[in-house]
Amino acid sequence: MGIFKIEGGKQLKGQIQPQGAKNEALQILCAVLLTPEKVTIHNIPDIIDVNKLIDLLGNLGVTVEKLASGSYTFQAKTVNLQYLESEAFKQDGRGLRGSIMIVGPLLARFGKGYIPKPGGDKIGRRRLDTHFEGFIKLGATFRYNREDYFYGVEATQLQGTNMLLDEASVTGTANIVMAAVLAKGTTTIYNAACEPYLQQLCNMLNRMGAKIKGIGSNLLTIEGVTSLQGTVHTMLPDMIEIGSWIGLAAMTKSELTITNVNWEYLGQIPNVFRKLGITVEKRGDDIFIPAHKNGYEIQNYIDGSVLTISDAPWPGFTPDLLSIILVVATQARGSVLIHQKMFESRLFFVDKLIDMGAKIILCDPHRAVVIGHDFKSQLKATTMTSPDIRAGVSLLIAALSAKGTSTIHNIEQIDRGYEHIDMRLKAIGAQIERV
Structure with missing residues (x-):
């Protein structure tokens, strides 16, 4: 089985083209x-x-x-x-x-x-x-x-x-x-x-x-x-990959342009990331994410209650991006409830993030509360195993933001859904090695 070795804590910069869906x-x-x-x-x-x-x-x-x-x-x-x-x-x-x-x-x-x-x-x-x-x-x-x-x-x-x-x-x-x-x-x-x-x-x-x-x-x-x-x-560009790159840019405080995204088919994705305080800027058919040097702040509801992000069939928010949202929230200012309604085993990867220092309360198989660090406490590098495609990429994003060298096993799970991901990340400055 393949392994990724990641030297985290590096700022990335450049353009990335999403793969076909x-x-x-x-x-x-x-x-x-x-x-x-x-x-x-x-x-x-x-x-x-x-x-x-x-x-x-x-x-x-x-x-x-x-x-x-x-x-x-x-x-x-x-x-x-x-x-x-x-x-x-x-x-x-x-x-x-x-x-x-x-x-x-x-x-x-x-x-x-x-x-x-x-x-x-x-x-x-x-x-x-x-x-x-x-x-x-x-x-x-x-x-x-x-x-x-x-x-x-x-x-x-x-x-x-x-x-x-x-x-x-x-x-x-x-x-x-x-x-x-x-x-x-x-x-x-x-x-x-x-x-x-x-x-x-x-x-x-x-x-x-x-x-x-x-x-x-x-x-x-x-x-x-x-x-x-x-x-x-x-085929359309992959909206799940587009959301992954938005999360990656925010977590690594990187300036990234995601090209040719077909905005009209992104639905709730840009707005949900904006609710986490992330600037998602439309430039033609590209998405521009500036470097969030001062972090990003979760928006509460208008009555002041804690924000809930949940999945739903289209045009609701896709369940495939809840893992990414959860990881991104670990370094936000504020708290958020992640409610995974459609699958009962998709949040079980949070134990790896807790090992890295994230503040997450797993309420039950469907709900987790994330209390953001606001980058005041950086995630720590660790060794982990990818349980599925989306959780695997979420852990990869966490590793790229963490201080030190992380190892991810079972990367075949990531390769099932992301095309030549290590080569494409290297092209924007990531230090990642496939072993």
Whole structure:
């Protein structure tokens, strides 16, 4: 397993370009299975989770051609459905959470889709019920083998229907949409997720010939078509990485410019960081963060009560950035309550921050109170292990702000979501070494 050694307490300076969006890539790549024609995709991040999915598509028989860094063509002209029932597929699918989203396209185009219980971050229970309930409502037959945790859905012809999702699941909505575009008749999905990455998927499908209305709302109407064609698609920058770099700039008192961020898709992110007292300046389509030499102060509510930052489905604040917010708050002036509503194990990394000297009270699996140091007491370097992608980057940001040399183990977790992170941090002055 790899290790990062970080010499912290250094000011950084320069520009950093966010990678393509990981969560968008996992949806968009699965959509190539819906057509036998070529699909060209640009701005694909070079990260472990995405590369695993590209390999899985190749094993399924999809022709994959790399055009340039971040640009590929995919053609699912001949798909090897026998691979879906092989031991190799069971192994490949388990290692990747995003593999669940191949089921909808396969079911729609070939009449069957299988998947082993997917892996991914250990951040709490992440149900698959929304996905399979949607497929069943479209007319699929569901089966589950408890011995090897293997799911399957089959249908001769999916039929459009009306459905109300039990939760606004992003991956669940994406999977059901990809199944419904080739169903017979009209499908309406209420309580649909409406994240920018799902909007991107729907817009791409429409360019391929799908008929989806209500994009960006929680009510999608899909008129089924008989086939889809190829297209060209460019992915958005990763909003989670953008938020990570804002937090990094604040914690290290660095002047950073984050370039080409697509401001219109950032939602609450700039405002939440501003509530922590961080200056987030819009310069064209860039974000400029000045060096916060005098620190930053948390804004209380107008009645003087302590600020609460919590996660919610879009357009609420993304749960993937709460770990970053928590770390940034450790050096703010004031206190804040972090409420992680959506996952019950995502705050357990705070023990590492407490070891570094942070003042954090973990109230329960979902809530933590952070009492900021106002940089009067610098975090101390330590040795730690990355538990998941977002907590891993949060610990990396803490290490870059801490005095001394920190070591982070299990950095493969960070590499799952952040492209060449050590090289990009070195380019703005960080002292980080991959061992």
